Amino acid sequence: MKVSFVEFGKSYKEIKGEILKEIDRVLSVGDLILRDDVKKFEENLANFIGKKYAVGLNSGTDALYLSLKVLGIKSGDEVITSGYTFWATIEAIINCGATPILADIKEDLLINPEDIKRKITTKTKAIIPVHIGGTICDMEKICEITNFFGLFLIDDACQALGVGKFYGEISCFSFYPAKILGGFGDGGAITTNDKELTDKIKLLRNHGGKPHPQLVGYNSRLDNLQAAILNIKLKSLPKIIKRRREIAKIYDEKLKDIKEILLPISQVYQEYNIKSKERDELYEFLKENEIETIKGDYTFPIEVPENCKKANQEVLRLPIWPTLKDNQIKYICQKINEFYN
Numbered sequence: 001m002k003v004s005f006v007e008f009g010k011s012y013k014e015i016k017g018e019i020l021k022e023i024d025r026v027l028s029v030g031d032l033i034l035r036d037d038v039k040k041f042e043e044n045l046a047n048f049i050g051k052k053y054a055v056g057l058n059s060g061t062d063a064l065y066l067s068l069k070v071l072g073i074k075s076g077d078e079v080i081t082s083g084y085t086f087w088a089t090i091e092a093i094i095n096c097g098a099t100p101i102l103a104d105i106k107e108d109l110l111i112n113p114e115d116i117k118r119k120i121t122t123k124t125k126a127i128i129p130v131h132i133g134g135t136i137c138d139m140e141k142i143c144e145i146t147n148f149f150g151l152f153l154i155d156d157a158c159q160a161l162g163v164g165k166f167y168g169e170i171s172c173f174s175f176y177p178a179k180i181l182g183g184f185g186d187g188g189a190i191t192t193n194d195k196e197l198t199d200k201i202k203l204l205r206n207h208g209g210k211p212h213p214q215l216v217g218y219n220s221r222l223d224n225l226q227a228a229i230l231n232i233k234l235k236s237l238p239k240i241i242k243r244r245r246e247i248a249k250i251y252d253e254k255l256k257d258i259k260e261i262l263l264p265i266s267q268v269y270q271e272y273n274i275k276s277k278e279r280d281e282l283y284e285f286l287k288e289n290e291i292e293t294i295k296g297d298y299t300f301p302i303e304v305p306e307n308c309k310k311a312n313q314e315v316l317r318l319p320i321w322p323t324l325k326d327n328q329i330k331y332i333c334q335k336i337n338e339f340y341n
């Protein structure tokens with residue numbers, strides 16, 4: 001039995017009729033850049049998240065970058081984030097001219113509030129918790145810290161659409177195809193309750209305002225066609241999350257007796273991240289059995305704290321794409337059990 005990590009084609013086929021109709025409508029009227037579908041998507045997303053405003057952007061990376069920019073983060077500032085994250089979080093900080101300070105993670109792969117506290121200096125301006133794998137960070141403790149020290153809070157929620165309430169001034173999302181709400185290409189967004197930040201990010205994403213720029217901006221717009229597609233896909237998000245939880249439950253049940261591996265707990269299971277000392281051997285064994293997994297290895301060209309290094313060596317992502325069948329998941333579990341016996 002062959003198991004792929006993602007099944008983009010299968011997900012498309014489930015909603016093909018609706019998608020093709022929308023693509024045809026958008027292309028026929030020629031609504032390509034910053035048209036009604038973007039506006040509608042922004043309303044839909046803001047409602048889904050429970051915030052007043054959303055701004056559609058070209059990627060999660062630019063969502064993070066523009067969030068830092070609009071909050072005035074600049075050279076000489078320090079921004080604390082998790083050492084176990086996709087490189088984009090750190091790129092955004094560096095590209096603002098600020099210094100990324102990496103806090104260590106706990107056993108659950110999420111940023112450790114105690115280590116955030118230890119790393120705060122007079123230069124610290126913001127904290128970016130990363131809700132990795134679709135699991136919410138310890139927000140009670142993190143909000144206590146940002147409130148006490150008067151720091152900005154930005155959620156890197158690029159893996160966490162649907163986890164619940166967000167407390168950041170700004171929350172950042174990605175619609176990269178493999179994300180829980182994936183487009184047919186790149187896409188991203190921010191949500192916030194702040195009107196001023198919203199208006200400024202709208203200027204920044206579109207060359208500082210067209211036709212007469214009010215400031216130096218970028219081209220970070222969400223395509224209208226992607227927005228139309230995301231409007232359709234957002235409707236099935238609760239179903240997608242439900243299916244991911246179902247798959248996670250099968251894994252939980254069938255893998256719980258293997259003492260060599262640690263199982264994850266998550267709200268939406270963007271990833272099903274297991275931890276194993278024999279990660280690389282397990283990866284190869286599953287590959288030989290035509291099961292595609294991904295090593296949860298976020299190694300990048302700057303030094304990370306101890307537990308992050310360990311996670312880079314031990315985390316393995318098991319397939320959890322919603323179109324996968326129960327018998328495929330059971331087959332994966334059977335093979336993992338075989339590996340440890």
Ligand SMILES: *Cc1c(COP(=O)(O)O)cnc(C)c1O
Binds near residue numbers: 058156173174
């Ligand atoms: C995907 C991701 C990003 C970047 O999103 P893009 O849309 O690919 O630019 C940032 N942070 C995290 C944690 C991600 O998983």
